[in-house]
Amino acid sequence: MLDGFGRSIDYLRISVTDRCNLRCRYCMPEGGVEWLPHDQILRFEDILRLSRIFARLGVRRVRLTGGEPLVRRGLPELVAGLRAIPGIREVALTTNGILLSQQLPALLEAGLTGVNLSLDTLNEDTFRRITRREGVGRTLGALDTCLAAGVPVKVNCVPIAPEEELLELAALARDKPIPVRFIELMPIGLGKELHGRSEGELRALLESAYGPLTPYSGRLGSGPSRYWTLPGFQGQIGFISALSHQFCHQCNRVRLTATGFLKTCLQYDRGVWLRPLLSGSDGELEAAIGAAILQKPAAHQFAQAQAQVPGAEGHMMSQIGG
Ligand code: SAM
Numbered sequence: 001m002l003d004g005f006g007r008s009i010d011y012l013r014i015s016v017t018d019r020c021n022l023r024c025r026y027c028m029p030e031g032g033v034e035w036l037p038h039d040q041i042l043r044f045e046d047i048l049r050l051s052r053i054f055a056r057l058g059v060r061r062v063r064l065t066g067g068e069p070l071v072r073r074g075l076p077e078l079v080a081g082l083r084a085i086p087g088i089r090e091v092a093l094t095t096n097g098i099l100l101s102q103q104l105p106a107l108l109e110a111g112l113t114g115v116n117l118s119l120d121t122l123n124e125d126t127f128r129r130i131t132r133r134e135g136v137g138r139t140l141g142a143l144d145t146c147l148a149a150g151v152p153v154k155v156n157c158v159p160i161a162p163e164e165e166l167l168e169l170a171a172l173a174r175d176k177p178i179p180v181r182f183i184e185l186m187p188i189g190l191g192k193e194l195h196g197r198s199e200g201e202l203r204a205l206l207e208s209a210y211g212p213l214t215p216y217s218g219r220l221g222s223g224p225s226r227y228w229t230l231p232g233f234q235g236q237i238g239f240i241s242a243l244s245h246q247f248c249h250q251c252n253r254v255r256l257t258a259t260g261f262l263k264t265c266l267q268y269d270r271g272v273w274l275r276p277l278l279s280g281s282d283g284e285l286e287a288a289i290g291a292a293i294l295q296k297p298a299a300h301q302f303a304q305a306q307a308q309v310p311g312a313e314g315h316m317m318s319q320i321g322g
């Protein structure tokens with residue numbers, strides 16, 4: 001369906017849990033957050049019912065996220081249920097990869113269509129410093145498992161590691177046929193307390209090491225990332241630059257939190273609580289979803305001090321789903 005600004009909303013990010021096995025500094029506090037009790041989390045059958053309604057309204061692609069989606073038991077069952085919904089063509093996963101190698105076969109059997117792996121450095125010490133846990137080897141292993149299985153995979157990096165490590169990470173796209181995408185750190189939750197590199201800084205860094213970036217003319221997904229190639233690279237370099245290259249005018253997405261809140265813009269707490277409406281009819285849910293999408297804000301205001309933005313999001317990224 002179209003929102004109030006004529007944007008077609010066809011992409012739904014579903015957070016299946018607020019829990020995580022890492023503690024990335026820009027996303028979750030060291031001690032974690034107080035985990036939500038199970039009875040406050042949407043059951044798979046609720047997610048599937050809501051997804052059927054979203055599909056009727058025009059959603060064609062779904063991404064499962066979290067917290068860490070793979071810590072929720074039985075995820076392949078949800079993937080299979082989503083793939084069975086008429087209209088839904090893609091069901092992808094965003095994960096830190098720690099648990100992926102062992103779960104990938106069942107997820108692929110269930111119909112998973114793509115994986116985004118979050119990885120900010122290849123250096124074990126920096127990985128430990130950023131995530132406050134061990135695991136770089138497991139995430140890299142998951143990348144190779146995805147490549148061996150032939151599932152489309154992209155690496156997503158929030159660029160806060162030292163420059164030489166960002167260059168090493170970018171070189172994954174030289175050595176493997178995968179896109180490596182740099183995501184500008186957004187001032188949400190703990191992200192407000194850190195400094196990430198901008199697209200401009202990264203472009204200069206990459207070009208000084210690897211040569212000129214050339215726009216990539218092929219198509220890779222339908223999200224906000226813009227892609228480039230570098231001499232001798234098999235894969236692409238992508239930038240998702242919500243701050244320096246705001247893309248709100250082409251936003252195609254809404255988010256469903258693990259607790260059943262339909263969030264219509266990353267920056268604001270704007271949206272509708274769907275969980276209390278689950279006791280009503282599908283028609284009531286559809287009307288509530290449609291009304292919330294019509295109210296989707298025009299744009300974020302990350303450039304403005306958050307205290308000055310009315311209704312600015314107060315949750316952690318792990319509670320929203322990224
Ligand atoms: N645990 C999974 C993972 O890390 O891929 C899924 C959830 S995580 C919240 C989704 C994505 O959001 C990750 O790629 C993470 O790097 C990104 N993210 C978290 N906080 C962010 C922030 N403040 N700015 C930009 N990206 C952020």
Ligand code: SF4
Nearest residue numbers: 020022024027067096
């Ligand atoms: Fe967990 Fe992903 Fe947040 Fe890191 S970014 S703490 S892996 S939810």
